Structure formats: C-alpha cells, structure tokens
Amino acid sequence: MAISVETFFLDPDAQGTLQARIQQMIAQGILSGRFRKGEKLPSSRKLAEHLGVSRITVTLAYTELQANDYLAARDRSGYYVSENAPEPPGFTAHQPRHDTIDWSRAIGRRFTGGDTPKKPQDWSSYRYPFIYGQADPSLFDHANWRHCALQALGQKDFRAMTTDYYDQDDPQLIEFIARHTLPRRGILAQPDEILVTMGAQNALWLTAQVLLTQRRTGVIEDPCYHALRDILTQSRCHLTPVQVDQDGLPPDKLPDRADVIFTTPSHQSPTNATMPLERRKALLTKAADMDALIVEDDYEFEISFLRAPLPALKSLDTDGRVIYVGSFSKSIFPGLRLGYLVGSKPFIREVRALRASVLRHPPGHIQRTAAYFLSLGHYDSLIRRMGQVFAERRNVMEDALSQHGLGVAGRGVFGGSSIWMRAPKGVDTAQLEFNLRAKGVLIEAGHPFFHGPEPRRNYYRLAYSSIPSERILPGVKILAAELGQLLKQG
CATH class of the missing domain: 1.10.10.10 (Winged helix-like DNA-binding domain superfamily/Winged helix DNA-binding domain)
Incomplete structure (x- = not known):
C-alpha cells in the first residue's frame, strides 16, 4: 500500500x-x-x-x-x-496538544450509560454462539447478493447509485415495499406513506424525536427492547413501563393517559409472546379512547416456520393511529442497516425532514442492491431456507432444553430465532453469561430488557440463528452444568 x-x-x-x-x-x-x-x-x-x-x-x-x-x-x-524498521512503542504516543476542556461541564446532554449491552465482536470465534441477531454465513446467499450489488453498480443504475435523493428514497425499493412486503402483513400504503430508514432502531429514534417531548408520555413494554428504552430515555419524555404477560401487552394495564404506545404485538421482544387478535382490537380501542398513537415494531415476522403470523396491528387500524416499523436487517443481515417506517402522510413528512437534516437518506447503492435482491426473488428464497434450518435447530434446542431440565419462559408461536429462558431464582444470569464465555458458550443475560433500578436477574435469551444444529446439545450441556454450579454456590 x-x-x-x-x-x-x-x-x-x-x-x-x-x-x-x-x-x-x-x-x-x-x-x-x-x-x-x-x-x-x-x-x-x-x-x-x-x-x-x-x-x-x-x-x-x-x-x-x-x-x-x-x-x-x-x-x-x-x-x-523497511521490514527491519524500529517497532512503534507499546505505550500511547505523546500528543502534541493537551486537552484542557472540562468535558463534564461542556457536554450539554449525555447519551452514554444506557441499558443496551455490548455484544462481543468476535462472537463467531466461540464454539457455541447462542447469540441473537447475527447472520449465519452458511445460510446467506452470497452469490446472488454479490450479483445484485454488481448490477446496482452498472451504468444503467448510475443515477440510482450517485444521485443525492435529498429527502427521497429509491423508487424501486419503495415500490417493492408497497406492493409486496406490506400486503403480506395486510397493510396498504402509498409511496408517500413509506420512509426507508437505517434499520428499525433508526426508525424508532426518528419516531420518538417527532412524536415525544418532555411533556408527553411514552408507554413501553416491560421487559422490552433495551435500545428502545435508551432512545426514549434520551428523548426526556415521561416513561411508563407496563408489564407484559403470556399474550404480550395487556390493554387493561395501560395508564389512563399516554401519548405514544410502543409495542411488539406479533413477536414480543424479548419474551416471544404473540398478541391474540381480540387483544389487538382492544389495544386499538384503548388507544383511541386516550387519543394515543401506537408504534408497532413488527420484527421477525418473516421467520414464521411454524405457522403464518397474525395480520399486523397496522392492518386493523382504521384511523391512521398505528405507525409501523419494519426491517430487512434481521432477515438479510444486520450490517445492512435497512428498515422502513409506514404511517400517515403528515407524520412521514416530518420524519422525512428530520432524516434529511441528519443523514439525507440511506446510501442509494445499498437501496438499489436490496431492491434487486428483493424483486428477483432471492429474498424469499433466503427466508424459506432460513425457516427450514431454524425449524430444525429449534427442535434440537427444545429437546436439549427438555433433556437438561432448563426453564423456558417464552417461545415464538409462529417461529422466530430465539427462546426466552428463566433460570431458578437467585441465579444472576449476568454472572452465568460471564462464566460461560470462558467455556466457549455465548448467551444473552436478560436484565437489560427489564425496566427499573432493580431488574430481574434470572432471565436470559438463547438464539439458534447462528449456531449449527450439531453444536446445540453440547452447548446446552455446558450451560446446564454451569447453571448447576451457580446453584450450588448460591
């Protein structure tokens, strides 16, 4: 070089x-x-x-x-x-300038210290990675993604790759979302009711920025997606957690007044609970009585290898109350960072303006590559292949958990990629997670999902999306043995 x-x-x-x-x-x-x-x-x-x-x-x-x-x-x-040149010193090189700023006073708002945990970047080097949200290279369609990327780089798509869309998106991707993706969830939307985002988390951030202020109240599920709680905490709104049950968010437990309700009805995060149809209707009625908006995060609806998921909450919405969040990052690969928002035109107009002031739009080449991957049928093939493999892995994991007597707290009724687990009381799964890493096993401690200063410490999540079937039973065996050791010590 x-x-x-x-x-x-x-x-x-x-x-x-x-x-x-x-x-x-x-x-x-x-x-x-x-x-x-x-x-x-x-x-x-x-x-x-x-x-x-x-x-x-x-x-x-x-x-x-x-x-x-x-x-x-x-x-x-x-x-x-030269190959024989002196080696750089092992210590940090002296900087010519001294930082004399008192950053404790200079920083006006803080965004560190949230609940979102840091996952190991070298997760693939662990032999038993029960880690959620990562792509399995053995399942991903490398050849066709590369073909679509090269096609998007061609002369024909030069404008799609190089144009500054300002506040707009790739029309081919928007058309596919409107005509193919959303109808599968029972949703009909016009192009100006859809906005492409940098993943679902970016969609949630944009939504919170537009809808919430310090005087407004946001409702979250407890437990919930920890990054969402960080986003809402940073927005400085009043935050009201509502404990979920086996059917997800209970409408009768909602506060008397709220402005925005955040929910994952099809596949509750992290418990995997699915909200029944009657409860969905009751939630819409309750929100209408409060004149509240609902933000529906419909993650993992594609991974439905057991049975078809229920129609999205947005599909039951008759007055524009529900804002829908979707993502391709979980199903294609997380580094793609491509999601979308669906909502009424006045809302999308404001979110579009906010996105334009922050990042203009997601890269045109990525949008066009995804549009080709989707429209040429490669995405559907990938989802079918993932569903078949995940079904097999889930069966193996269910058998392994039953064989070792481990407590299951929640399963996805239509599929998904993980199982929500409950350890015996008194077990701190953060300690369990730490101990298992030394033995090549990665799990996800559950306490970051819970709200409050004293979250529940005995829950954890096991994913089967990135671990081969033949390693599940040996990994669960190590997990069960370490759990037994913690129980003896406690």
Missing part, C-alpha cells in the same frame, strides 16, 4: 536543516505506527513538489533513512518502510 503524499507535513517549529526535518518527519511517522512496514513512500519528486523543497534534499533524506534501516530501496520501484 502506498502512503499518500498528502499525509506529509513539515513542522514549522522544528529545528535543523530541511534534510534533517524530513528525516525526522518520516522517522516519527514510522515510530508512531502511522507508516507501517512494507508501505511505499511517495517518489522523491512527488514529495519534493508537495513540500516545496528540492528533489535532492528529499533524496538525501531517503538515503540517510535507508542507511539507518528505516527505509529499504527496491530496484525501479522506489522506497518502502
């Missing part, structure tokens, strides 16, 4: 001849780790022109650095950082 000539600057305060200053500049770049072994330096002519010095001065500096083994010359190729 060549080092860009633009990264070279002479320190105006440095002492010594031009040759010595150039030597010092390059040596410091190597010692700081900015210039790495094997990287090519600019030619003496280019560097001389950039620095405004004579070429012979640069050549002499290069020659001296070569003599000291900082650089190595290759015939007809130029100078490279």
Whole structure:
C-alpha cells in the first residue's frame, strides 16, 4: 500500500536543516505506527513538489533513512518502510496538544450509560454462539447478493447509485415495499406513506424525536427492547413501563393517559409472546379512547416456520393511529442497516425532514442492491431456507432444553430465532453469561430488557440463528452444568 503524499507535513517549529526535518518527519511517522512496514513512500519528486523543497534534499533524506534501516530501496520501484524498521512503542504516543476542556461541564446532554449491552465482536470465534441477531454465513446467499450489488453498480443504475435523493428514497425499493412486503402483513400504503430508514432502531429514534417531548408520555413494554428504552430515555419524555404477560401487552394495564404506545404485538421482544387478535382490537380501542398513537415494531415476522403470523396491528387500524416499523436487517443481515417506517402522510413528512437534516437518506447503492435482491426473488428464497434450518435447530434446542431440565419462559408461536429462558431464582444470569464465555458458550443475560433500578436477574435469551444444529446439545450441556454450579454456590 502506498502512503499518500498528502499525509506529509513539515513542522514549522522544528529545528535543523530541511534534510534533517524530513528525516525526522518520516522517522516519527514510522515510530508512531502511522507508516507501517512494507508501505511505499511517495517518489522523491512527488514529495519534493508537495513540500516545496528540492528533489535532492528529499533524496538525501531517503538515503540517510535507508542507511539507518528505516527505509529499504527496491530496484525501479522506489522506497518502502523497511521490514527491519524500529517497532512503534507499546505505550500511547505523546500528543502534541493537551486537552484542557472540562468535558463534564461542556457536554450539554449525555447519551452514554444506557441499558443496551455490548455484544462481543468476535462472537463467531466461540464454539457455541447462542447469540441473537447475527447472520449465519452458511445460510446467506452470497452469490446472488454479490450479483445484485454488481448490477446496482452498472451504468444503467448510475443515477440510482450517485444521485443525492435529498429527502427521497429509491423508487424501486419503495415500490417493492408497497406492493409486496406490506400486503403480506395486510397493510396498504402509498409511496408517500413509506420512509426507508437505517434499520428499525433508526426508525424508532426518528419516531420518538417527532412524536415525544418532555411533556408527553411514552408507554413501553416491560421487559422490552433495551435500545428502545435508551432512545426514549434520551428523548426526556415521561416513561411508563407496563408489564407484559403470556399474550404480550395487556390493554387493561395501560395508564389512563399516554401519548405514544410502543409495542411488539406479533413477536414480543424479548419474551416471544404473540398478541391474540381480540387483544389487538382492544389495544386499538384503548388507544383511541386516550387519543394515543401506537408504534408497532413488527420484527421477525418473516421467520414464521411454524405457522403464518397474525395480520399486523397496522392492518386493523382504521384511523391512521398505528405507525409501523419494519426491517430487512434481521432477515438479510444486520450490517445492512435497512428498515422502513409506514404511517400517515403528515407524520412521514416530518420524519422525512428530520432524516434529511441528519443523514439525507440511506446510501442509494445499498437501496438499489436490496431492491434487486428483493424483486428477483432471492429474498424469499433466503427466508424459506432460513425457516427450514431454524425449524430444525429449534427442535434440537427444545429437546436439549427438555433433556437438561432448563426453564423456558417464552417461545415464538409462529417461529422466530430465539427462546426466552428463566433460570431458578437467585441465579444472576449476568454472572452465568460471564462464566460461560470462558467455556466457549455465548448467551444473552436478560436484565437489560427489564425496566427499573432493580431488574430481574434470572432471565436470559438463547438464539439458534447462528449456531449449527450439531453444536446445540453440547452447548446446552455446558450451560446446564454451569447453571448447576451457580446453584450450588448460591
């Protein structure tokens, strides 16, 4: 890799001849780790022109650095950082400027310290990754995604890739969502009632920013998606948690007054409960009585390998009260960061304006690639393949959990990719999670999903989306043994 000539600057305060200053500049770049072994330096002519010095001065500096083994010359190729160059120090390099700002006073609002946990980036290196929300490379359709990406890079789609849509979206993707995705959930929407987002979490953030203020009240499920609670906490609205039961959010437990109700009726997060049709109707009635809006997060509805999911809450909405959140990130791959919002035109108009001021729009090339992947049928094939494999893995996991007597707290009635678990009282699953990592097992402790200063500590989530079937039983065996050890110690 060549080092860009633009990264070279002479320190105006440095002492010594031009040759010595150039030597010092390059040596410091190597010692700081900015210039790495094997990287090519600019030619003496280019560097001389950039620095405004004579070429012979640069050549002499290069020659001296070569003599000291900082650089190595290759015939007809130029100078490279030597493989024998001094190693950068193991400590943090001294910064020339001192940060004298009192950031505890300078920061006006804080966004750190929320409930959303950090998941290990190296999750795939664990032998038993019961980890939620990651893509399984053995299932993903690499060839067709690559084909769609190349097609989106073609001359025909040059405008789709390069255009600044400002506050609009790729019309082909919007058309597919309107004509194919939403009707499967019983929803009919016009293009100006749909907005593409950077995943479902971005959709929830945009919604909260537009609908909630410090004087308004938001209702969340308890337990709920921890990132949503962080978003609403940051919005400074009044937050009211409502405990869910085996059928999801109970309308009769809602407060007398609320402005926005956030719910996951088809596949409650994280308990996997599905809200029955009659309760959905009761929730709509209750929201109408309060003149409240409902935000429906319909994640994982595609992973319905047991039976078809119930129609979306939005499909039962007759007065524009429900705002629908969908995502392709969970079903295609999480790094895609592509979701969508569906709502009444006045709402979408405001959210569109907010998105434009923050990030304009999701990248056009990604939108067009996804549009091809969806419209050419590759997405449906991927979902069918995932459903078949997930069904097999779920059966294996159910048998393993039953064999080892582990407590199940919630299963998805139509499918999904995880099982909500309950450990015996007194077991802290955060400690369980920590202990299991050393044994190659990844689980997800459940306490971040619960609201309040003293969340329940004995719940956890096991996902089967990223672990092969043959590793499920051995992984569950290790989990059960470690759980038994914690019970003995407690």
